[in-house]
Amino acid sequence: MQVSMNINGEEISDDVEPRTLLVHFIRENAGLTGTNIGCDSSSCGACTLHLNGEAVKSCTVLAVQADGQELTTIEGLADGDILHPMQQAFHECHALQCGYCTPGMVMAAVSLLDEVPQPSEADVREGLEGNLCRCTGYHNIVAAVLQAAGGPR
Numbered sequence: 001m002q003v004s005m006n007i008n009g010e011e012i013s014d015d016v017e018p019r020t021l022l023v024h025f026i027r028e029n030a031g032l033t034g035t036n037i038g039c040d041s042s043s044c045g046a047c048t049l050h051l052n053g054e055a056v057k058s059c060t061v062l063a064v065q066a067d068g069q070e071l072t073t074i075e076g077l078a079d080g081d082i083l084h085p086m087q088q089a090f091h092e093c094h095a096l097q098c099g100y101c102t103p104g105m106v107m108a109a110v111s112l113l114d115e116v117p118q119p120s121e122a123d124v125r126e127g128l129e130g131n132l133c134r135c136t137g138y139h140n141i142v143a144a145v146l147q148a149a150g151g152p153r
Contacts, residue, residue, distance in 0.1 A: 003015075003066070005069050006073060007026070008073060012029070014030075021058065021062060032075050035048075035049055039130075048147070050070055052070050053064060073103075093144035098134075109127075112128065115127075118149055
């Protein structure tokens with residue numbers, strides 16, 4: 001099947017098998033490898049991206065379901081060399097270790113702040129509960145999200 005979607009402001013079209021997961025389309029067909037595959041079962045959140053402005057785990061969406069839609073991946077957040085405020089906060093707060101979960105965490109966190117611009121620590125912890133980090137205790141991740149929101153509440 002032919003699919004076409006706007007990914008990070010660029011129209012991408014390609015033929016896919018109907019069973020192709022969006023995460024595989026993003027990585028293999030669009031060549032954007034920042035979106036990671038962590039589990040293929042929606043457990044970890046490493047594949048989180050924005051579909052029409054909403055955070056989704058791209059291992060739960062078929063590429064054909066995203067046909068004609070607008071996607072933003074981790075590569076689409078920065079403005080050239082200028083990091084998105086959430087990316088900058090993750091950097092400044094040392095909110096990563098191995099970095100594997102970081103793209104999904106950042107994308108989920110951006111979506112969280114879109115919904116709750118001034119979150120409490122509890123809001124951040126609840127808002128990111130679908131994204132797993134196997135390296136950290138989440139303290140620096142929560143601190144980064146709060147910093148990006150303008151400080152702890």
